[in-house]
Amino acid sequence: MHGLINRTIQAFVSDTRGADFWRDVAQQAQLGFDDFEAMLSYDAQLTERVLQAAAEALGLPQEALLEDIGAYLVSHEKTESMRRLLRFGGVDFVEFLHSLDDLPDRARLAVDDLVLPQLELEEHGSDRFSLTVRAKITGFGAVLMGVLRGMADDYGALVLLDYMARGPGEERIDIQLIEAAFAEGRGFDLGARAG
Amino acid sequence: MKRGRTLVQQACLEQVLDAFCPMHLVLDETGHICHAGASLQKLRPGSKLLGARFLEVFELRRPRRVGSMRDLLQNAGVKLHLRFRVPPETALKGVLTPLEGGRGAVVNLGFGISLMDAVRDYALVSSDFAATDLAIEMLYLVEAKSAAMEASRKLNLRLQGAMIAAEEQAFTDTLTGLKNRRAMDHVLARLIRQGRGFALMQIDLDFFKAVNDRLGHAAGDYVLQNVARIMVEETREEDTVARVGGDEFVILFDGLTARSALSRVAARIIEKLEVPMPFGEDVCQISASCGTVLSHNYAEPEAGGMLSDADIALYASKNAGRAQHRFFCEDMRRETAAEPRTATPLRRKEEGRPPDDTAGTLALSEAGQAARQVAGQAAGQAAGYEATNLACEASGEAGAELRAPAGAEGCDAGHEAGCAAGDETGCGARSEVCGEVRGEECGEACRQAGGAPADQACSEAQGTTCREAHSQTHS
Structure with missing residues (x-):
C-alpha cells in the first residue's frame, strides 16, 4: 500500500488524538517503527493491521473509522492541500462529482505509483x-x-x-442532492497555495 | 448596405470570440482596441482598454521593432511575446490574425508560464479561462506536484539526517565519544594530502589492564571515558583525538610540529592521567606512554610509516620505564630492529586487526592462555605487574614477548587478593606476599608458556623485581 495512504491513517490518528495515541496504535499493530513515510511503499498487511489497531483503540467500527479518515482528509487544516486539489475538480458540487471519474488519473499525474480505486459516477437525474x-x-x-x-x-x-458494500472490492454510494447552494461553503482561491 | 452587413458579421465574430477566447482583443485599422474579452478586461481594472492603442498597452518583446499597426499585420500568424507596460507587467503570449478587408485584426492572448503569477495577481477563477484551456489542469498539477515534492523533500531530509547520524556513528567510538580508528585514518590521510605540517602522537595507557582485571569492565570503561575527556581537554579543537584500540589512542595535531609544545601537551596528559580516579570505593590509577612523529621529518609522509614510527617511539617510552613521552628518531628503529619484542600489540594491529579488539591486542597463544590461568591465581598489584613485565622483557629472549604479557596479566588478575592482604598487613607485608607469590606463580606461568631457557631468568628476575618495585613504591 502506498505510503501516502498509510501516512494519512497515521496523520488522522495523531492529528485527532495526539502523537502518543498514535504510537500506541503503531505498537499495537506491531509496525516495528513509529512513522510511515509518505513516499515509500508498504506491505498491504501493515495497512490492515494498523486500521484494525486504530479502530480498536478508537472504539469504532472499521467502516466508521474509514469515513472519519475521508472527512479528515478534506476538512482538517493540515490537509488543506488535499481539499484544494479536489476543489480544482469543479466550480460546484455537481461538477465536482463528475470530476471524480478522473480522480485516479489525476492522482497518478502527481504521484505515478499511487493507485487509487476506479470511480464511476452515474447520473440518475x-x-x-x-x-x-x-x-x-x-x-x-x-x-x-x-x-x-x-x-x-x-x-x-x-x-x-x-453507502453499501456490494461484494469484494466493489462499493456503491448513492448521492441525493437536496440543495446545491444550501450554505455559504468555503472559498476557493485558485492562486492561494496551501501552506 | 455593405457596411451594415460587415457590422453584423463583426458582432457575430465578437460573440464567438467572447465564448471561446476570453483573452482576445479586436483592433481597428489604426491599431486601437475596439473590443476585449472578459478576462482581459479583468486584468486591467480601472484603466480603459477600449480605445487605447494596442502597442501603448503592450510592449512587444518579440518580434522586436514593431512600432505600427502595419508592422503588426506583417507579423500575422507569428507567435508574439508581449508584456503589459503598466504593472503588474504580466508576460503574455499571443497570435494576431488580420480581419477581412483591412478592417483591423484579432489578437488572442494567453498566460503561458506566467499563469501561476497571473492567477495570484488578478485573483482569477476557473470561469476566467476558456473551457478548453488547460490552465486549471496546470494549476492542479503544480499544486499536486508541489505537495508530492514536499513529501519527498521531507523524506530526503529525514534520510539525510539518518545518514549523518549513521556516518557520525561510523566515525565515533561509542564508549568515549572520541573519533574511532576509521575516522583517524580519514583525518590522517587528509592531513597528508593537504601537505601542512602536523604531528601524530600514539598513546598507550599503562596499568589499564590492571584496572580492568581488578575492578572489572565498568571501571575500565569509566577510566577510558575519563582518559578521553582529559585528552580532549588538553588538546585544541582542531586536533583529532581517536581511540584506535582498547587502551590505545592517537592524537593528530593539525599544524602543530613544535617539539616543545608537543612535549608539554604529552606531559600534561600523562600528569592528568596519573591523578587517581575514584571509582566507587576503589581508586583507579593509570599512566600513559607516548610516542610522536612529525610530518616534516618525512620527505613524503605516509600513514602506515608514520603510525609505525610513532609506535616505535611509544615503545621506546615504555621500555624506558613508561609514563613518558618520546619523539621518534632513526636510532630507535635500529634499536628495535635488534629486538624481536617490537612485534607489539599496536604494531600487530597495524596489520589489520580491528581496532576494538582489546583481547586481540593481548592475544596469547594457547600456552600463554594456560599460563595466565595459573598465574591468575597469584596476588600482586600494579607496580608489581609492571616490574614483572619489565623483568620478563629484560630477559630479552625470543620467547619473552609471549611470556611477559602472560605473566603480567596473570599477576594483575590476582591483584585483588594481593592488595587486600597487603592493605591489611602494611606495605612490608604486601611486598613480601606479592614478591613471593609473584615470583613463584609467574615463574610457573613462564614455564607453562614454554620457553624453557628463559624460565629461570624470568622467574628470578620477577621475584626480585617485584620485591624491588614494591619497596620503591611503598618507601
Missing part, C-alpha cells in the same frame, strides 16, 4: 447520482463517504449519502 468504487480491497468506498460529506460542506451543498 439532476439531483440523484451513484458512485461505484472498484478496488482490490474494500474500504475505499467508506473513505469516499467521508470525502463526499466533507466536500459537500466545502461547497455548501446539502446532500444525503447512502
Whole structure:
C-alpha cells in the first residue's frame, strides 16, 4: 500500500488524538517503527493491521473509522492541500462529482505509483447520482463517504449519502442532492497555495 | 448596405470570440482596441482598454521593432511575446490574425508560464479561462506536484539526517565519544594530502589492564571515558583525538610540529592521567606512554610509516620505564630492529586487526592462555605487574614477548587478593606476599608458556623485581 495512504491513517490518528495515541496504535499493530513515510511503499498487511489497531483503540467500527479518515482528509487544516486539489475538480458540487471519474488519473499525474480505486459516477437525474468504487480491497468506498460529506460542506451543498458494500472490492454510494447552494461553503482561491 | 452587413458579421465574430477566447482583443485599422474579452478586461481594472492603442498597452518583446499597426499585420500568424507596460507587467503570449478587408485584426492572448503569477495577481477563477484551456489542469498539477515534492523533500531530509547520524556513528567510538580508528585514518590521510605540517602522537595507557582485571569492565570503561575527556581537554579543537584500540589512542595535531609544545601537551596528559580516579570505593590509577612523529621529518609522509614510527617511539617510552613521552628518531628503529619484542600489540594491529579488539591486542597463544590461568591465581598489584613485565622483557629472549604479557596479566588478575592482604598487613607485608607469590606463580606461568631457557631468568628476575618495585613504591 502506498505510503501516502498509510501516512494519512497515521496523520488522522495523531492529528485527532495526539502523537502518543498514535504510537500506541503503531505498537499495537506491531509496525516495528513509529512513522510511515509518505513516499515509500508498504506491505498491504501493515495497512490492515494498523486500521484494525486504530479502530480498536478508537472504539469504532472499521467502516466508521474509514469515513472519519475521508472527512479528515478534506476538512482538517493540515490537509488543506488535499481539499484544494479536489476543489480544482469543479466550480460546484455537481461538477465536482463528475470530476471524480478522473480522480485516479489525476492522482497518478502527481504521484505515478499511487493507485487509487476506479470511480464511476452515474447520473440518475439532476439531483440523484451513484458512485461505484472498484478496488482490490474494500474500504475505499467508506473513505469516499467521508470525502463526499466533507466536500459537500466545502461547497455548501446539502446532500444525503447512502453507502453499501456490494461484494469484494466493489462499493456503491448513492448521492441525493437536496440543495446545491444550501450554505455559504468555503472559498476557493485558485492562486492561494496551501501552506 | 455593405457596411451594415460587415457590422453584423463583426458582432457575430465578437460573440464567438467572447465564448471561446476570453483573452482576445479586436483592433481597428489604426491599431486601437475596439473590443476585449472578459478576462482581459479583468486584468486591467480601472484603466480603459477600449480605445487605447494596442502597442501603448503592450510592449512587444518579440518580434522586436514593431512600432505600427502595419508592422503588426506583417507579423500575422507569428507567435508574439508581449508584456503589459503598466504593472503588474504580466508576460503574455499571443497570435494576431488580420480581419477581412483591412478592417483591423484579432489578437488572442494567453498566460503561458506566467499563469501561476497571473492567477495570484488578478485573483482569477476557473470561469476566467476558456473551457478548453488547460490552465486549471496546470494549476492542479503544480499544486499536486508541489505537495508530492514536499513529501519527498521531507523524506530526503529525514534520510539525510539518518545518514549523518549513521556516518557520525561510523566515525565515533561509542564508549568515549572520541573519533574511532576509521575516522583517524580519514583525518590522517587528509592531513597528508593537504601537505601542512602536523604531528601524530600514539598513546598507550599503562596499568589499564590492571584496572580492568581488578575492578572489572565498568571501571575500565569509566577510566577510558575519563582518559578521553582529559585528552580532549588538553588538546585544541582542531586536533583529532581517536581511540584506535582498547587502551590505545592517537592524537593528530593539525599544524602543530613544535617539539616543545608537543612535549608539554604529552606531559600534561600523562600528569592528568596519573591523578587517581575514584571509582566507587576503589581508586583507579593509570599512566600513559607516548610516542610522536612529525610530518616534516618525512620527505613524503605516509600513514602506515608514520603510525609505525610513532609506535616505535611509544615503545621506546615504555621500555624506558613508561609514563613518558618520546619523539621518534632513526636510532630507535635500529634499536628495535635488534629486538624481536617490537612485534607489539599496536604494531600487530597495524596489520589489520580491528581496532576494538582489546583481547586481540593481548592475544596469547594457547600456552600463554594456560599460563595466565595459573598465574591468575597469584596476588600482586600494579607496580608489581609492571616490574614483572619489565623483568620478563629484560630477559630479552625470543620467547619473552609471549611470556611477559602472560605473566603480567596473570599477576594483575590476582591483584585483588594481593592488595587486600597487603592493605591489611602494611606495605612490608604486601611486598613480601606479592614478591613471593609473584615470583613463584609467574615463574610457573613462564614455564607453562614454554620457553624453557628463559624460565629461570624470568622467574628470578620477577621475584626480585617485584620485591624491588614494591619497596620503591611503598618507601
